[in-house]
Amino acid sequence: MARAVSTKQKSINTAIAGTLGFLMFFPILWILILSFKTEEDAIRAPLEVLFSSGWTLDSFGAVQARSDYFKHFSNSVIISVGSTVLGLLIAIPAAWSMAFVPSRHTKNILMWMLSTKMLPPVGVLVPIYLIFRDTGLLDSRTGLTIVLTLMNLPIIVWMLYTYFKEIPGEILEAARMDGASLREEVLYVLTPMAIPGMASTMLLNIILAWNEAFWTLNLTAAKAAPLTAFIASYSSPEGLFYAKLSAASIMAIAPILIMGWFSQKQLVRGLTFGAVK
């Protein structure tokens, strides 16, 4: 029997959920609003900001004039896509072997990999910083790509492992009975079935890498700085520029938000893969 919920209860629930949703979204909305204000208007009282000030695109122009947006943008793209592709190249064979030819250590290895994510990144900042300094990787896109690959690798392996596990063994056995070699089995049967999972792993990792701020801020200065560093540069020694900071934030998150919007079906499908048959 469906659980009985009265209409009144339903409206109350909807109102509560709507309010909570709005509260969570509000900071982003406020950034969006401030980005279209002048610096003087942006620090006024909230109601004045909303109703008694004009709208302008000046902040966006000022941001672009002060710091090259497209340089940071291309750094972000290179680092996030690069680390994801590199991560997938390492993780696919790893997850494949753990899912389909597990040994008695597989569970332990998976736990060990996950445990590295339990360590706060700052705990390894000093050694990694020193290694980067000595190998000349500081403020380089290569260096950032490597470090983000390593940081996200456990998640990539775990996600792929979970997807691969969902593929019924009987289908792979059927392929074997049908005369497929290992290569053909992977090529014609396993990969097509795993593509949705790989795609959502890829999308999620691009998002994670795009938004990663700890390593990107600490290991870059000017050359390799991605959009996270671009935002951070507006809370600067010269003072806080609310309007420009907001404009920079909007410019930084817009691309990934748009990508996420268009791929949300894939993301949701991938993240709930196997939950419902």
Add this chain to the structure above:
Amino acid sequence: MGRITLEKVTKSFGEVEVIPPLDLTIEDGEFAVFVGPSGCGKSTLLRLIAGLEDTTSGHIRIDGEDATDLPPAKRGLAMVFQSYALYPHMSVRKNIAFPMKMAKVPEDEQNRRIEQAAKALNLTDYLDRRPGQLSGGQRQRVAIGRAIVREPAAFLFDEPLSNLDAALRVGMRLEISELHKRLATTMIYVTHDQVEAMTMADKIVVLRAGNIEQVGSPLELYKTPRNTFVAGFIGSPKMNLFEGAEADKLGAHTAGVRPEHIEVGDPASAYWSGTVGVAEHLGSDTFFHIHETGLADTITVRAPGDVDYKHGDRIGLNPRMDMIHKFDQQGLRIQ
């Protein structure tokens, strides 16, 4: 050709021996059914023949050739899985074509065989659909189609009907039997359902804990079960087995009589008597569960047609004396 011979085949998973040394021959063109309760090793045995599991020792020969160490694809066998194991991302046509694509069969030959199989299995209208768009019965037919086009030496079926509903199961049972008659190819069929075994098999192999309890035609097993396990397993409803004084009187440690070999009658003059419990009316037959007989807790009796006894009535039971099965202390049949 598809003569399959197992010689002293064993299989262990770690310390656990699931198949003790086992010898078995399945003749070319035969429909052999492996039947037994779950966990009896029947699926493992089929997977050993398929090559999906490695034997621990012993030899498997297919048409005289030692196939023990051949990979599954090289054995010339086709398998139909319980879950159908269709490729979900391929159309029905591509599913059926897959083994031929792997075997590099020329395209026009592939198409000819697909059309032929689709026609035989009523799949012509569904060739361009994905497995997800088909019903359970249609999926099973696609799985069979994928097996047929390989023109294998033998078909292996691993509980192919257990995911289907009862009505469909009966239909598919007939279709598979029909297919066997038409192709005359060896088929090995695994099931836990003794009705499937009885209705389809030329030869039934009854397994328990990896041991072959008896091999024979359905009627051989029905008429002369070699031990109490086979006696209880083959036949529906189950044979009534009982021990004690009544069995001793018949000259056996354990005696058995099938529900269809007991007639109901007047309790005063009958050989045994008891109290009627639950009655199951099937229309053509009625099965009575009789208690307080002094034989066993419950004795099942088949009465033809619609016989009306009430719950709690006393009833007389007359077994057909020539149809009583006798077993010794070890549970083995006394000739």
